[in-house]
Amino acid sequence: MEVKAFYWKGDYLLLLDQRKLPQEEVWLELRDHIQVAQAIINMSVRGAPAIGCVAAYGFVLGVKRGVDPREVYEVLKSTRPTAYNLFWALDRMLSALSSGKDIEQEAQLIEREDYEANKRIGELGNELIPEGARLLTHCNTGALATAGWGTALGVIRTAHYSGKGISVWVDETRPYLQGARLTAWELLKEGVPHKLITDSTAGFLMKKGLVDLVIVGADRITAVGDVANKIGTYSLSVLAKEHGVPFYVAAPSSTFDLSTRSGEDIPIEERGEEEVKNCFGAAIAPGDTPALHLAFDVTPAENITAIITERGIIKPVNEESIQRCLS
Incomplete structure (x- = not known):
């Protein structure tokens, strides 16, 4: 379906x-x-x-x-x-x-x-996915986050249907739980083998050699290749770099903001603290405890192995490679 x-x-x-x-x-x-x-x-x-x-x-x-x-x-x-x-x-x-x-x-x-861009991203990204790969993804980047098929999850979907025998670690993605609620739901519908993990489990899985690559989406990509994405993405990039795990970003060309040079210039949305202090109507923190809810973070270009777009794969991730790909 x-x-x-x-x-x-x-x-x-x-x-x-x-x-x-x-x-x-x-x-x-x-x-x-x-x-x-x-x-x-x-x-x-x-x-x-x-x-x-x-x-x-x-x-x-x-x-x-x-x-x-x-x-x-x-x-x-x-x-x-x-x-x-x-x-x-x-x-x-x-x-x-x-x-x-x-x-x-x-x-x-x-x-x-x-x-159409998502389908092409899936095809190009599939070339980077080894047989039997154990992928880790964050937030939701599937059909629910796009016009259909998906970006990072579109690559995963393409790899699954090409018979590569992949499996997926699904970050829960606090505090809105897009991984637990949405990505797991999509993967279940598609019959893609997966397991849900808490966000804080990812680093230990990498240390144990249970993650072959990380693939995420993007909400904004700057001229030099810094990537804004769901909060927690930056931490994953640092962990992946520490453990020698490839870190891929999948996004259409419409996500590139070439008028913004670096990640320092990206406006980061701060949402209401109630989304951190409550979960589906149930309080999980003292009412008087203040909370900070940054919805996104920024992953620097040097932490990214490649960016997969419908126009090609950007590697290495830098201003020259981006200009060459998008032009």
Whole structure:
């Protein structure tokens, strides 16, 4: 059964509420840009490529309702600060409108291009996956985080279907548990052998020689190859480097922000402390204890073995290699 995060229905967007997974598959009908913006903020939809696609459809819904396009743009743009695909998609939609293009067709094209890019990423990335590899991944980078197929999880999916006999270590990904709730759910549906681990288990598995490579997604990639991704990714890159484990990033070209030079310049989203102090409505910390919830961290280019894009594999990861690949 195909996993899809959303479906465009012409006058509304049908969105799988990822907050409810894996217990329930609840679909939301989003009929204006305000509802789309709220769905992005509250993480009913997440994953940079999926956010970009959904924002594009939100732009269509707002403009169709007669709202000033610039207002629609600003409302959607203000939802999440780190995921670059959001800004890339909205800029493209505003440009399409100003040049007289059909914006509904443009949004559908963004979705189709992302799916095709993911398939190509899977094909190219599969060349890096050894037979019988034990892969470790973080957060959710599958069909739920994209227009379909997935980025890092798309590589895993491709390797599985090519008969390589792989298995996957799934980081739970605190505090929102995208690994435990979403990646495990997708892998189970696909029949991919996997085991769920706590985030703090990864380093010990590497020490014991039980991890052959790490593969993750990205929310923004800078001109020099620094990568913003779900919090915990940087720690994995340090552990992988220490233990000599290849560390791969899989992302479409739309995730590259070449106007931002280094990771120091990436805005890092800080979410509400209640997401750290509570888990599915149950308090797991004293109410008066303050918490810090950074949603992303930045992995420096020197910790990354290669970046897999639909345009090719970037290795070594540096400004020259990125420019050559993307041009």
